[in-house]
Amino acid sequence: MRILLIEDNEALADATQEYFRQIGHPLDWTISVEQAQKNLSWDDFDLLILDINLPGRSGYQLLQSLRHKGNTIPVLILTARAEIDDRVSALDLGADDYMVKPVDFRELAARCRALLRRERGEASNIMICGNLILNLATHQITVNHEPVELRLRELQLLELFLKNLDRVLTKEEIANRLYTFDEAYTPNAIEQTLTRLRKKLSDSSLRIKTIRGLGYLGHIHD
Amino acid sequence: MTKRGYSLQHQLIIRTALLMIIVFVVLSAGVWDYAKRAADISFNRLLNSASLSIIERITVRDAQIDLDLPYAALSILELAPDDKVFYEVLDHRGQHLTGHQQTPAPTGYHPTSRPEFYNAYYKGEAVSWVIQSKHLTAPIANGWVVIKLGQTRRARTELADEIFYSALATLFGILLLTLLLVWLGVRRALQPLSIISNNLHAQPFNNRQPLQNTPIQEVAPLVDAINDYQQQLLTNLTTMKIFIADASHQIRSSLGGLQGQLDIALQTTDSHELKSRLIKIRHEYQKLTRLTNQLLAHALVTHRSDSLTPQKIKLNTLVEELLTEVVRDYAHTDIEFSYTAADQPIQLPGDKISLKEALKNLLDNAVRYGPDNNQIDITLGRIDEQTIEIIIDDSGPGIAPHQRRQALQRFSCLNPAISGSGLGLAIVETVIQAHQGTLKLDRSPHGGLRVFIRLPGTPL
Numbered sequence: 001m002r003i004l005l006i007e008d009n010e011a012l013a014d015a016t017q018e019y020f021r022q023i024g025h026p027l028d029w030t031i032s033v034e035q036a037q038k039n040l041s042w043d044d045f046d047l048l049i050l051d052i053n054l055p056g057r058s059g060y061q062l063l064q065s066l067r068h069k070g071n072t073i074p075v076l077i078l079t080a081r082a083e084i085d086d087r088v089s090a091l092d093l094g095a096d097d098y099m100v101k102p103v104d105f106r107e108l109a110a111r112c113r114a115l116l117r118r119e120r121g122e123a124s125n126i127m128i129c130g131n132l133i134l135n136l137a138t139h140q141i142t143v144n145h146e147p148v149e150l151r152l153r154e155l156q157l158l159e160l161f162l163k164n165l166d167r168v169l170t171k172e173e174i175a176n177r178l179y180t181f182d183e184a185y186t187p188n189a190i191e192q193t194l195t196r197l198r199k200k201l202s203d204s205s206l207r208i209k210t211i212r213g214l215g216y217l218g219h220i221h222d
Numbered sequence: 223m224t225k226r227g228y229s230l231q232h233q234l235i236i237r238t239a240l241l242m243i244i245v246f247v248v249l250s251a252g253v254w255d256y257a258k259r260a261a262d263i264s265f266n267r268l269l270n271s272a273s274l275s276i277i278e279r280i281t282v283r284d285a286q287i288d289l290d291l292p293y294a295a296l297s298i299l300e301l302a303p304d305d306k307v308f309y310e311v312l313d314h315r316g317q318h319l320t321g322h323q324q325t326p327a328p329t330g331y332h333p334t335s336r337p338e339f340y341n342a343y344y345k346g347e348a349v350s351w352v353i354q355s356k357h358l359t360a361p362i363a364n365g366w367v368v369i370k371l372g373q374t375r376r377a378r379t380e381l382a383d384e385i386f387y388s389a390l391a392t393l394f395g396i397l398l399l400t401l402l403l404v405w406l407g408v409r410r411a412l413q414p415l416s417i418i419s420n421n422l423h424a425q426p427f428n429n430r431q432p433l434q435n436t437p438i439q440e441v442a443p444l445v446d447a448i449n450d451y452q453q454q455l456l457t458n459l460t461t462m463k464i465f466i467a468d469a470s471h472q473i474r475s476s477l478g479g480l481q482g483q484l485d486i487a488l489q490t491t492d493s494h495e496l497k498s499r500l501i502k503i504r505h506e507y508q509k510l511t512r513l514t515n516q517l518l519a520h521a522l523v524t525h526r527s528d529s530l531t532p533q534k535i536k537l538n539t540l541v542e543e544l545l546t547e548v549v550r551d552y553a554h555t556d557i558e559f560s561y562t563a564a565d566q567p568i569q570l571p572g573d574k575i576s577l578k579e580a581l582k583n584l585l586d587n588a589v590r591y592g593p594d595n596n597q598i599d600i601t602l603g604r605i606d607e608q609t610i611e612i613i614i615d616d617s618g619p620g621i622a623p624h625q626r627r628q629a630l631q632r633f634s635c636l637n638p639a640i641s642g643s644g645l646g647l648a649i650v651e652t653v654i655q656a657h658q659g660t661l662k663l664d665r666s667p668h669g670g671l672r673v674f675i676r677l678p679g680t681p682l
Contacts, residue, residue, distance in 0.1 A: 102511055166550045168542070207553040212560035214542060219553035 001116055002044065003027035006036045006059065007051045007078065012101075016049075019105040025112075033057040040066075045073060046119065047112055052079040052090075060093060067094035074115040078103065110222060114165060117220070127162050130205025130222030134162060143204040153178060154197045157190075161208060161218030170215040231408050238404045242397050249393055257385035261378040262339075262350070265302075269352040270337045272298050273371040276309065280367050282360035287313050287367065289320055302377030308344060309372070314358055314365030325370050327353060333366035341375075348375045414441040418448070468633045469517055472644070476510040509643075516643035519583075520632075523576040523649055527656030532571035536682060537610065538563055541600060544578055548585045556595045563602040568610050570679030572657045580653035583646045584614050584673055592618030597668050610679035617668035626663040 003020065005027050007013040013029050020027045028045075030036045033054055039045075048066075052059040063075055077095045090098050096118075097111050117129060125137040131144045139155055141148045150158065156178050160169065171187055178193075179185045194216070198208055205222045275295030281288050289311055299307050310321035326342035333355035340351050349372040356367050414436060421433055432449040436442055483506060487499035542561070549559055588598045601613040621629050628634050630651050633644035650673075654661045659677035666672035 166546075168546050168549075209549050209553050209559070211545060211549055212558075213563070214545060214559075214561040217546065217549050217553065219550055221554040 001025060001046045003047045003049060003112065004036065004039060004043075004045045005029045005049045006031075006033065006054065006062070007049070008032065008054050009051075016105065016108070020109065023109055025109070031055075033059065033062045036062060037065075047116055048073055048075045049108075049112070050075055050077055050095075052077060060090070063090075063093050063095060074119050076108075076111060076115060110220075113222065114220065118165070129162055129165075129220045132201065132204040132206055132220075134158065143201060148200055150197070150200060151193075153193045154200070157193055157197055158201070158206075161206070161216070165218050165220060168211065168215045168217050174216070231405075231412055234408045235401065235405055239401055242400055246393055246397055250390060253389040253393070254386050257382040257389070260385055261382040264381070265350065265373070265378040266339050266352065268298055268301065269339070269350065269371055269373055270354075272296060273337060273352045273354045273369055276311075276371065277354055277356045277367075277369050280311070280356055280358075280369075282358055282363050285362045287319060287358070287363050291320075299373055302373070304376050305374040306347070307371070307373050308349065310370045312368040312370075314363045314367055316368075319367075321370075325372065326351070327370065333357075333368060342372075344372060349373065350375055350378065414438055418445065422448070465632065472513055472633060473510070473517075476506065476513060480506045480510065513643045513645075516645040516649065519579055520645050520649050520652070523579055523653050523656070526573050526576050527652060530573050532573065532657075534569050535572050535574050535577060537568040537570055537602060537612075537679065538682075539567075540574060540578055541581065541602060541612075544581055544585070545600065548582070548589075552589055555589075557589060557592070558595070558597045560597075560599045562599065564604060566604075567682040568602060568604065568679050569682045570610060570657070570677050572677075573653075576653045577657065580650040581612070581614075583650050587646050588614060588616035588618060588671070592616045592670060596670075599666075604679075604681070605676060608678055608680065610677055612673075612675040612677070614673045614675075615666035615668060616670040617666070618670040620665055620669060620671045621663055629663065630661070 003025060005013060005016055007016070007029065008031050010031075013031075017027055017029055027049070028039065028043075030039055031054075034056060036048075050059040050063060059077065059079075063077075066073065066075070074096045075094070076097045076099065077090045078099055078101060079090070080101045096115050099108060099111060113130075117127065120126075120128070125135060127134040127136065133142045135141075136159070139150075141150055141155075141158070157174070160174065160177055171190060174190055175185055175187075178190070194208065194210075205220050207219045207221055209217045209219065211217060272295045275292050276289075279290045279292055281290075296307060296309075299305070308322045308325060310323070310325040311319040313319045322344075326344055328338060328340040328342075328351075331338070331353060335355060335357070337352050337354040340353070342349060342351060351370055351372040353368065353370045355369070358365060358367055418433065418441070425431065432452065433445050436445050480503060483499055483503045487496055487503065490496045490499060541563075545559060545561055585598065585600075589596065592598070595617075597615075597617040599613075599615040601611075601615075603611045603613070605611050630647050632648040651661050654675055654677070657677050659675055662674040662676075664672040664674060
């Protein structure tokens, strides 16, 4: 996987590059939008980490022109501005995620992995979520390379959470996806399936949080 | 939208002058008309009495019309010595009888014993005429005898001019006097303004002396307003000074700690110890980051509460979004979250960004100060038609009743073991106050802290 970092603060860029090299994801670094456009034109990248305040053209302009050309490469925005207005406009312009400086590198790497996971999950049948690997074609699941046996409902539930990471799923949404109209189900059944799933995947990077009164949220902690 | 500066005094005087000039022109036209009519009336009376004297002397004698011209009558007209007099008498057939030839007559004249006045040129001069007739009933002369008597207009023009110019002079005097009075009045009325501005200019900016009260009723509210405003500015300035002093103390202390740790780390040769120093540096750095973020957030909410017009906030959506973010951020912990909301969604007027910041601070506090197996509950409810309530409970250590007031103050530190930025609750209070709400701290059912927020809001 190839990541392009567009950042004009040299110290930050240098440290980011070093951190990603250490965790085994070397990244390319350019200092301006103009340079980034050259790199993008002759190389394929899987992810862009984009600063907003850049000398010359701004990160927003690059994002806008990429999306205008129909380029769907995942983009993570880095900015020093913490206003949520900024976030709304960044996401409106087609950014996939957003972080405010100063960022924790572990958090940055986790967000990058989440974006790449989402991208790859759509493209292939293998979902790699931290130490949990799900093969959508064969329905095989491993945690730390150890196979885990799941029942059909548990598998469906797992797939639902992995495809909706970091989003709240209400009990109704889960029931609608897991059961057809004719199948009778009790809200308790979902709770029981979830309890078994949590138990079987207790060593995995997947956390499924219950928010009483709101729903459930799946998150990969790696 | 600032207009170009203008002088109230000039404006008032110019407007009054324009008004007065219009009045002056209208009145002059009236006076001119009056003067002409007055002159005409007096001179026409003279003309008429002369023509009457002449017409009385017309008789029929010896089968012919006889006129004995009374020179006394014409001498009345000599009161105007510069004017010429013309007359003509026509007999019952309309033939010239005596006097000047070819004098003008008014168009469509029907003989009548009543005098008729008209103006016409005769021999190149403007002449005022009177025409009058007498009916003769003698056998040889049965019909109307007509007399026309004219006088040039010099004397009456002179009289009209005299009336007109003397009236005009009076009017002009009144005009000047009015302008003078307006100028004096405006100056007098605006004088307190210049006194106030002189006083303000003379004061140094940070002077704490309010302006002196004025006995002038119209100016007193202005002085009061200026004094209130000054008082508010001074209070804000003091608050700001204290805040800056506190903030710089906090930042400097934190930077000092970092610097010290870095210096020691540089001297360390043992790699194990270096690592533990670095961990301390990182910890210190994270504290500084949080402090900086909170300082900026505080500045942000203060600024926004001063300057923004409220928009409608869907509170349920906002809280659900926020809760999703917080749960995601703490998904790796054992903290339990719950959310309870009334069936009917709630809306309230306000600033979405600062309200979210405030609630985020409360949730962050609950996580930060609570135990690993913390239970955090958010409840949205309605008190009455106009008031809504947000309750955030945790199962942390809570805040003792006597410390609750102190907890809301900036940079107050209740528990030295856990160092926060000291700004979290201050930010929350600023935001809630800007939304006309109230904030109350209490004990939660789990034994931790309960934060009550009441805000003006309605069902969606």
